């Protein structure tokens with residue numbers, strides 16, 4: 001994994017008069033980090049701060065040494081983001097065109113771009129689907145396409161916000177394996193705790209605060225207990 005760092009320093013955030021994040025101090029350097037917490041606890045807000053989709057009311061978020069507030073463009077290049085619903089991210093009509101769009105900045109020659117896009121589809125298990133309308137893919141295939149389109153942009157960090165919510169067990173396991181093969185730093189928000197059991201670090205968020213920060217067995221056990229009270 002390339003050296004990456006994500007630092008939250010005294011981060012606070014409110015939507016209207018609802019405080020959503022309170023005093024978040026974090027230094028995220030591990031390769032695979034999971035974030036869990038009840039609905040509405042603030043996970044997505046925290047995750048969206050890593051690529052500047054949401055800026056904190058106070059405090060700072062620093063990614064690879066850059067203050068997100070001041071370097072939005074570079075930070076967006078460093079941090080890829082995928083959502084639960086891949087339809088939000090698939091833009092072009094056919095599968096291969098979607099990858100070609102992501103490559104359009106880095107590969108100027110059309111023929112080279114097409115060849116590279118086909119290679120990417122193979123790498124992400126989508127060979128044979130190049131000319132298929134993207135909306136005809138299964139949920140799992142769409143998530144792979146959204147992921148491939150983000151990864152070809154060359155981020156050093158990938159943030160995934162509940163990436164398996166819309167997937168069946170087979171596709172969930174497949175995505176877990178694809179994630180396991182990525183070199184980049186990975187931050188995954190999930191209600192599916194099983195996909196996080198071999199991660200390096202788990203954060204448990206409750207009411208806008210980090211209430212546990214540990215290796216998976218301890219953190220997930222803490223979370224399960226706190227949810228069953």
Ligand SMILES: Nc1ncnc2c1ncn2[C@@H]1O[C@H](COP(=O)(O)OP(=O)(O)OP(=O)(O)O)[C@@H](O)[C@H]1O
Pocket residue numbers: 015016018020037038039040041042043044045046
């Ligand atoms: N754009 C917004 N405007 C107003 N309130 C918001 C906005 N985004 C989130 N919230 C509120 O902030 C709180 C935290 O939301 P957030 O999406 O960060 O939680 P979450 O932990 O990701 O939840 P979930 O597990 O349900 O996805 C919730 O009460 C939510 O309603």
